[in-house]
Amino acid sequence: MRVLITGGAGFIGAHLASALHGQGHHVRVLDDLSAGDPTGLIAGVNFTRGDVRDIPKLWTLLQGVDVVYHLAARVSVPASVLYPHEYNDVNVGGTVALLEACRDVGVRRVVLASSATVYGDQPEQPVGETMLPRPAAPYAVSKVAAELYLFNIGQLAGFETVALRIFNAYGPGQPLPPVHAPVIPQFVKQIMGRGSVVIFGNGGQTRDFVYIDDVVDALARAAEAPDVDRQIINVGSGEETSLDALVAQIGATVGEKPSVLYNRETSGGIQRLVAGLAKAERLLHYRAATQLADGLRKLIELDPRFRQSD
Ligand SMILES: NC(=O)c1ccc[n+]([C@@H]2O[C@H](COP(=O)([O-])OP(=O)(O)OC[C@H]3O[C@@H](n4cnc5c(N)ncnc54)[C@H](O)[C@@H]3O)[C@@H](O)[C@H]2O)c1
Incomplete structure (x- = not known):
């Protein structure tokens, strides 16, 4: 083709x-x-x-x-x-x-x-x-x-x-611009760097992170x-993950206990979002194969910006 x-x-x-x-x-x-x-x-x-x-x-x-x-x-x-x-x-x-x-x-x-x-x-x-x-x-x-x-x-x-x-x-190679960066590479960079992240909203808002x-x-x-x-x-992945849970998962993956600062001046956008995947399964025979914990591990292993030195 x-x-x-x-x-x-x-x-x-x-x-x-x-x-x-x-x-x-x-x-x-x-x-x-x-x-x-x-x-x-x-x-x-x-x-x-x-x-x-x-x-x-x-x-x-x-x-x-x-x-x-x-x-x-x-x-x-x-x-x-x-x-x-x-x-x-x-x-x-x-x-x-x-x-x-x-x-x-x-x-x-x-x-x-x-x-x-x-x-x-x-x-x-x-x-x-x-x-x-x-x-x-x-x-x-x-x-x-x-x-x-x-x-x-x-x-x-x-x-x-x-x-x-x-x-x-999310995954290796995702752009990380200085402003308006996507949440996963931004949090990984912050947690591996200074050990803390800023969450807009109360951290309870959920997303569906798909590898x-x-x-x-x-x-x-x-x-x-x-x-x-x-x-x-x-x-999507069909998994609903709050930003608080995402931060904890990234912390567990990189072996850090991140501190979180909440900026409550904004709501943090959409409050809940998770994909219904019945149609993707029916029409595309699609099933998400990578769970968040595995995807984060792969991201950190494969993306040279995040590779951990021993
Ligand atoms: N990454 C996500 O989570 C996500 C989620 C939903 C939808 N999408 C959609 O998937 C597509 C790809 O997203 P991505 O995450 O790879 O973003 P990205 O910014 O990495 O890729 C978009 C590409 O489009 C190019 N581009 C922008 N304007 C152009 C133009 N006028 N002419 C030619 N090229 C142009 C950019 O240079 C860039 O390489 C986008 O349409 C985005 O809206 C992405």
Whole structure:
């Protein structure tokens, strides 16, 4: 199969590119390197630097492609509150540009990396795909819009589409920017460094942390599975973990007893979030294989930024 991954030099994209290349597929990556790093791509993956809104470039890259993974996006919830116009431009505008090019060139299937943030606060957990989205930040709104354009343009143009709502992915190589860093690499760095973390909110808010290999497994399955056209599918671990429990688990993994400072000026965002995975099991035969304790151990073993010296 010939595959194009937009945003393929990013965290999830680079892992996906390696896995698909290893399975014998021909993999092209388009990434503007606003956050990604092409040195994370293995030899044999064909890299092009460019913007996903550049339709002529997309026409060239889409020649002969069967399946498109659309991962290119701005990805920070708090940054999206500050820069909603940019988030709309890239995440919505980029999706529409890509879909238009897919229509014009002709592809078999487009797989969208959507996000669990579209659920927002829901009265019931675990969350299922039929629940009404309650996006609480522009990033989440942009993902709802991207899903709607995906299904609409795919249906009008006659190509297959599927959106995976990915929960909190973590694993080696996840970017650790100085501001708005994702919670797991940030906590690991803080606990291994000064031994303390700052939690926004009361620490009781829960998330579903899913190891990168499981996310990649679901994405790979989504390219080939029958009966997924115009479906939304959750991809998580199914484990609900509070931030307090996460800190304790990281502490146990690295052999530290972290101290926690709580910043209660903000609520800490969505209060509870855990994936219902029945649909992923049914349509993708997906089962998360990595529990949090094992995933954290792998992260610390495999990511050179966290490798412990004896
Ligand atoms: N990591 C998670 O927990 C998570 C959860 C839910 C959804 N997602 C989605 O999965 C996708 C990948 O996320 P990630 O964690 O790998 O983030 P990431 O920032 O590492 O990867 C995104 C990539 O997109 C590229 N990019 C951004 N704007 C672009 C543009 N205009 N043109 C071309 N490339 C562009 C960046 O350079 C980066 O390499 C995103 O769509 C994100 O919204 C991620």
